[in-house]
Amino acid sequence: MYVMAFDNSRKENLSELIDVLFWSILISTFLSVYLSYLFSNRAIKPISRLINSIRTINSSKLSSRLDEGNRQDEIAQLAIAFNEMLSNLEISFQNQADFVSNASHELRTPLTIMNVESDYLLSRDRSPEEYKAHISELIGDIRKLNSLLNSLLELAHLNRDINIQRSPVRIDEVIYNSIHQVKSRFQDRKILLKINYPEADNDLLVNGNAGLLTIAFNNLLENACKFSDGEVVTEFLISEKFIEIIVSDSGIGIPADQIRIIFAPFKRASNVKYKSGFGIGLSLVAKIIEVHDASCEVTSSVNTGTQFRLRFERIAQSIL
Ligand SMILES: Nc1ncnc2c1ncn2[C@@H]1O[C@H](COP(=O)(O)OP(=O)(O)O)[C@@H](O)[C@H]1O
Ligand SMILES: [Mg+2]
Incomplete structure (x- = not known):
């Protein structure tokens, strides 16, 4: 009798345990699903908000900005x-x-x-x-x-087309050519060329596009002639790595606060109202300098003169 009673209570305990286990697993599964849904929803909400805001932006609404929240996360x-x-x-x-x-x-x-x-x-x-x-x-x-x-x-x-064709170009020949072309338009003007030739001819080679370089120097020389009355000087400075070409004039100059705008299309300085032009030349020069990985520095002073200093990398002798 005693043994039977013992067995019954064990069975009851066991079924109670199974019940407890069943419910606790069920509840904890439900809780974890619910909580993860709640948290993931909360985490995703700002992303959904961001997506909705981005969807409202198009080319006519480029001035709108997204909410930057706490600027941290x-x-x-x-x-x-x-x-x-x-x-x-x-x-x-x-x-x-x-x-x-x-x-x-x-x-x-x-x-x-x-x-x-x-x-x-x-x-x-x-x-x-x-x-x-x-x-x-x-x-x-x-x-x-x-x-x-x-x-x-x-x-x-x-x-x-950023992939402009470039090959070794003799930059001195390009400049001779430009001077010749500009002189035919400004016949009474003196355009001097100052150059100290290095021993090897190919010291004056740059990796470039002769047509585009001619357009750039034509524009610089034309501007120098147009905005001055005196001599225009083109000077070469040749160093180990670079060839610098300086185009200078002693003309009307550029007001200091306007030097940075003159390379933008259609921008002209305030002191050139009565000189012809559209303000496109220097934006072409800037683009041509960019595609040649060259650089340009402008120094100018009103009624004293202007200097454009272009710097090209020389083609290393070992490459030739
Ligand atoms: N050598 C220079 N002397 C004085 N101002 C210059 C010179 N070169 C360029 N500029 C200024 O830069 C502006 C832009 O030049 P550019 O784009 O060639 O236009 P444009 O020659 O049609 O005026 C000129 O209008 C002028 O104000
Ligand atoms: Mg011009």
Whole structure:
């Protein structure tokens, strides 16, 4: 009898234990699922908020910014990085919009003037001399427009295609060529060339694109002639690693606070109002310098003169 009673109570204890175990496993599983759902939801919420905010941003809303929260945790860092990217995009979109509006303005103004001029010319009969004078003025305007369009196309091409073909180029020949071309347009001007040739000819080689380099030096020399009346000097400084070319004039100079803007498209200094030009030349020069991994330093002083100092890496002798 005693043995039976013992067995029953063991069985009861065991089934109680199984019950307790069953419920505690069930409850703890439920609790852990519920808690992990709760916490993961809380952790994911800021990410979902970020995703929703990002979804509302498009090219016309580049000025909006994401909430940077406490600026500490990873999500805040992500928002900060995204906001930085938005700022850069906003600046480049704004630059592009400015470029298009400036280009349209620069093209429309001379076209309107040419239109008015042509209407005036046709409004009544004129003497052959009058026709000649007006037509040669129109041709002058067409040439200017043509040169602006060519510069804009070159700039667009350079902005699109960074892999410009480069090969060893004799930089002194490029500059002779440029001086020759600029002199044909500014016939009464003196453009001096100062150069101390090294013993080996190929000391003046750079890895470049002769066509683009000619465009760059044409622009620099043209500016020097246009914005000064005296001599223009082109000087070579040749060191072990670099070839420096300094184009200097003693002309009107550039106001100190405007030196940094003159390389941007359509930007001109405030003291050149009565000199012709569109403000595209130096943006081409800047791009050409960039694709040649070269550098440019400008020093200028109003009514004293301006110096553009370009520095190219020399092709090492061992590579040739
Ligand atoms: N040699 C220079 N002397 C004085 N100002 C210069 C010189 N070169 C460039 N600049 C300034 O930089 C501006 C931009 O030059 P550029 O892009 O070639 O335009 P543009 O020649 O059509 O005016 C010029 O309008 C002028 O204000
Ligand atoms: Mg120019």
